[in-house]
Amino acid sequence: MNFGLMFDALRVLPSGIGLTLTLTVLSLTAGFLLSVPLAFARAFGRPSVSYAVLAYTYVIRGTPMLVQLFLLYYGLSQIDAVRASVFWVILKDPLWCALFTFSLNSAAHTTEILCRGLQSVPTGIIEAAKALGLKRLQIARLVTFPIAFRISLPAYGNEVVGMIKGSSLASTVTLLELTGMARQMVSATFAPYEVFIVAGAIYLALTTLAVKATQFLERRLSNENTPKQRRKARLRPTLPDHEITTLVP
Amino acid sequence: MGGFAAQFAAAFMVTVGLALVSGFLGTLFGLLLAISKGTPAGRFRSVVTAYTTVVRGVPELLIILLIYFGGTTFASKIAGRYVEVNAFTAGVIALTVVFSGYATEVFRGAIAAVPAGQIEAAKSLGLNSWRRWLFIVGPQMLRLALPAYGNLWISLFKDTALVSVVGLTDIMRVAYVGAGSLRAPLTFYLAASSFYLSLTTITLLSIRLAERRYPAFSR
Numbered sequence: 001m002n003f004g005l006m007f008d009a010l011r012v013l014p015s016g017i018g019l020t021l022t023l024t025v026l027s028l029t030a031g032f033l034l035s036v037p038l039a040f041a042r043a044f045g046r047p048s049v050s051y052a053v054l055a056y057t058y059v060i061r062g063t064p065m066l067v068q069l070f071l072l073y074y075g076l077s078q079i080d081a082v083r084a085s086v087f088w089v090i091l092k093d094p095l096w097c098a099l100f101t102f103s104l105n106s107a108a109h110t111t112e113i114l115c116r117g118l119q120s121v122p123t124g125i126i127e128a129a130k131a132l133g134l135k136r137l138q139i140a141r142l143v144t145f146p147i148a149f150r151i152s153l154p155a156y157g158n159e160v161v162g163m164i165k166g167s168s169l170a171s172t173v174t175l176l177e178l179t180g181m182a183r184q185m186v187s188a189t190f191a192p193y194e195v196f197i198v199a200g201a202i203y204l205a206l207t208t209l210a211v212k213a214t215q216f217l218e219r220r221l222s223n224e225n226t227p228k229q230r231r232k233a234r235l236r237p238t239l240p241d242h243e244i245t246t247l248v249p
Numbered sequence: 250m251g252g253f254a255a256q257f258a259a260a261f262m263v264t265v266g267l268a269l270v271s272g273f274l275g276t277l278f279g280l281l282l283a284i285s286k287g288t289p290a291g292r293f294r295s296v297v298t299a300y301t302t303v304v305r306g307v308p309e310l311l312i313i314l315l316i317y318f319g320g321t322t323f324a325s326k327i328a329g330r331y332v333e334v335n336a337f338t339a340g341v342i343a344l345t346v347v348f349s350g351y352a353t354e355v356f357r358g359a360i361a362a363v364p365a366g367q368i369e370a371a372k373s374l375g376l377n378s379w380r381r382w383l384f385i386v387g388p389q390m391l392r393l394a395l396p397a398y399g400n401l402w403i404s405l406f407k408d409t410a411l412v413s414v415v416g417l418t419d420i421m422r423v424a425y426v427g428a429g430s431l432r433a434p435l436t437f438y439l440a441a442s443s444f445y446l447s448l449t450t451i452t453l454l455s456i457r458l459a460e461r462r463y464p465a466f467s468r
Contacts (some may be wrong), residue, residue: 062403062449063442064410071442074434161306168308172414179311192318200307200315207306249429 005191009182009198016181017202023167023177026099028160031106038107039114039148040140053111060108065101066169073097073173094173102166109159117152118144150221157214161207168203178202253427253437260423261444267337267409267419268448271344272402278345278350284382286357297353310411313343317415344405351401359394360386390464394420400457406448420444421455 002218042053076091090096121144129143141144171180182199186192269445286297304312317339324332371385413421424441428434 059442059446062407062446062453064407064421064445066410066413067424067438067442067445070421070425070428071438074428075438076435078433078435082413149365165306165308168310169411171310179308182311183314186314186318190322192315192322196311196315196319200303200311203308203311204303204306208302 002191002194005189005194007197008189009185009195012185013178013181013195013199013202013230015053016038016176016178017206019170019175019177019180020164020167020206020248023098023102023170023175024160024163027102027167030099030103030162031110031163034107035114036145038111039118042111042115043118057111060105061112065166066172068105069098069101069169069173072101094170094175098167098170098173098175102163102170105166106163107160108163110156113152113155113159114148117148117150120151123148153214153218153221157211157218160210160214164203164206164210183187239240253431256418256423257420257440257444260418260420263337263417264406264409264419264444265448267340267344267412267417268406269400271348272405274341274345275348275352275405276398278349279356282349282353283356283360286353301350301353304346305348305354308322309343309347309408310414312347313411313415314341314423316346336412336415336417338344339415340409340417344408344412347408348401348405351404352398353399355394355401356390358397358437362393389466390461395456395460395463395465398454399460402456403449406452407445412445424467426449 034070038053038056041049042057043050045053072091073094082088082091125143125147129139134142167177168179170177171183174180176184178199182195185195189195282293282297282300285293317334317336320334320339320342321332324334367385367389368381369379376384409419410421413419413425416422421442424437428437431437
């Protein structure tokens with residue numbers, strides 16, 4: 001173990017954190033935006049629509065992300081129509097390919113997570129919202145989705161961690177994110193232990209941070225013991241209780 | 250594509266073999282770690298927690314790279330000459346580490362979910378700790394763990410593709426070589442993804458079957 005080299009790695013590798021986080025955050029955002037309508041279609045759509053969404057999530061979740069990434073990065077170039085089209089500018093760039101793959105992947109996972117959340121929203125709540133005269137979109141926006149999101153938050157935290165870890169695959173298509181930087185440094189110094197252990201420690205810090213952030217959000221959004229609730233509980237009833245004082249004889 | 254059929258068949262066996270070996274080893278270590286974590290006076294508890302936290306917080310690809318390249322350096326240092334850890338061994342070790350890390354948490358959760366009354370009842374019947382595990386906690390815990398455990402196997406089959414990065418001739422590697430030599434990446438990667446999809450489908454179906462056959466005992 002060469003500690004000087006580890007110190008070097010600690011100085012060099014953080015320059016890859018930016019790309020790792022960019023990939024993770026952008027893919028998670030795109031995946032989430034895609035997954036919300038898909039999850040509603042999967043949970044409440046007509047059977048044909050629901051099964052179409054299931055087919056998408058099943059294929060994406062049943063194949064390794066590495067294969068999907070290579071399919072997009074190397075595979076699409078085989079189709080001449082793609083090479084000739086305007087999209088080629090985007091599709092020949094490894095960064096866009098990685099972003100596409102990760103987003104599609106994250107969307108598939110998040111769809112299933114949110115779908116399970118949507119399905120476990122108690123029907124009584126939705127019926128109550130209907131009885132109050134809310135329209136379908138309002139029910140989805142104000143009632144079903146917030147509750148489903150809260151239910152699926154722990155599972156979504158796992159997806160966030162999975163995406164941070166998954167972004168390391170970008171190093172296989174020449175991108176220099178954290179793992180890519182580490183691999184480059186290993187081939188230069190040939191000290192695999194030191195460099196990869198430092199890279200692992202950085203990843204561990206990132207994933208721990210993500211876990212803590214999700215837990216914080218869970219606590220903030222949970223029904224019990226929120227400051228608002230407590231404030232409500234402290235509100236006095238409009239009529240003060242009649243104080244019953246026993247007369248002291 | 251025709252000449253690659255035999256190669257794909259061999260690679261399919263490599264992928265399946267890698268997954269089965271590391272899955273079984275991972276299950277074994279996961280069980281041991283979960284049991285040692287579950288014992289009240291477990292001195293390994295914090296060590297096991299640290300292990301699972303690290304394994305689950307670090308990318309699988311990085312673990313594979315560390316064990317393949319680091320393992321070669323380590324083995325060479327010990328042997329005093331250049332020894333190369335082959336990709337299959339490195340893959341088995343890395344995937345076993347990953348699988349056991351996740352399996353420990355799954356089994357630990359399942360053990361905790363077995364009602365305490367069951368163990369107390371077994372104690373009052375005079376069963377010793379071995380029999381308590383074998384007849385009371387074990388069967389109930391395994392049934393509870395089954396759904397999550399099945400998901401681990403599906404992820405394991407997908408993770409085997411990562412070992413191709415260090416040169417193991419599995420499905421992914423054959424697809425990579427074939428795509429390069431015949432200049433037909435789309436065909437080869439689509440073939441590879443269909444192989445992986447069939448593997449995960451078989452895994453999913455067998456887990457569903459096992460779940461139906463061994464449902465969790467309801468109270």
